[in-house]
């Protein structure tokens with residue numbers, strides 16, 4: 437577990453953009469492609485815009501980058517809450533990423549079928565012996581969820597890689613998410629967390645006793661690769677041990 441703490445959110449975003457390019461370049465050099473599962477929500481939008489900016493756009497062979505999603509909301513792909521739409525506007529369109537390089541969740545299906553079909557799509561893309569993303573980008577909710585691994589949901593108890601539907605009782609909405617065993621197959625996992633609103637959750641995940649029902653992001657740790665946190669000082673404020 438690598439902890440990277442920076443003074444400001446902009447410094448966090450720059451450090452993670454550099455990490456993204458480094459991992460992507462290594463992956464393409466080693467295997468001819470870079471597979472990445474994107475995070476949703478609001479935090480990563482600025483990261484995607486930075487990667488699409490002139491500072492980074494020419495640093496990677498984007499035709500060899502294949503984009504997946506760590507989770508998706510059960511909404512149409514043109515809905516304001518769609519993680520796909522956010523990434524399309526911030527990253528895919530500015531970089532003119534070909535649609536064949538983007539694997540979005542087909543939310544025209546009912547949630548359980550959408551999850552099953554996404555799992556089929558992922559399984560078909562990877563060779564059986566290398567079912568693992570090069571990089572999974574994750575955020576952290578203030579309730580300690582990551583992707584759509586929310587507290588007290590059945591998906592937290594999955595023991596084999598897969599994609600599942602998640603019912604959020606309090607929000608009365610469905611989500612589709614990669615489960616923890618699938619995320620943990622990744623060569624690199626990177627959490628992007630900034631802002632004071634996340635400080636308590638960061639402390640729960642990194643320093644509290646294990647309680648995956650309350651703190652699902654505790655489930656995440658790459659089995660054979662590297663898990664890194666990219667935090668600003670505000671999000672790290674409640675950490676007692678910063679090593």
Ligand SMILES: O=C(O)[C@H](O)[C@@H](O)[C@H](O)[C@H](O)COP(=O)(O)O
Nearest residue numbers: 476477478479575576577582583
């Ligand atoms: O679809 C989503 O919302 C994300 O995948 C989710 O896990 C997100 O990373 C956290 O909720 C943090 O969201 P913010 O970055 O908006 O705080």
